[in-house]
């Protein structure tokens with residue numbers, strides 16, 4: 076191998092490591108985390124809101140053509156919300172406006188993500204994956220009081 080090739084390959088590896096490290100540092104600084112994948116034997120088919128403890132709620136979201144179930148939930152201020160997300164039919168998206176939450180709802184799998192709400196208001200949920208003719212109707216709400 077030529078000396079110039081070795082240099083280019085080494086330089087590329089260093090740039091790649093710096094790039095990935097930069098992304099990780101910025102994501103951690105912004106409080107962005109990677110969603111967990113829950114084992115498929117815990118699959119659920121009905122959407123619901125449960126409470127784990129005084130400050131932790133668990134929302135089981137089922138995405139389906141063309142709605143999120145539950146469509147609207149209400150939680151108190153300063154609550155942490157564990158989102159469990161699955162789909163009944165095709166791949167859907169799940170994005171909470173004003174929050175760094177952007178998940179995929181995939182049939183047969185469950186994605187889990189924890190998010191804290193420190194500001195009162197209504198947070199809109201939208202599907203960000205084109206899933207069919209009723210895609211634009213796939214919305215939901217998280218009301219923080």
Ligand SMILES: [Cu+2]
Nearest residue numbers: 202204206210
């Ligand atoms: Cu959609």
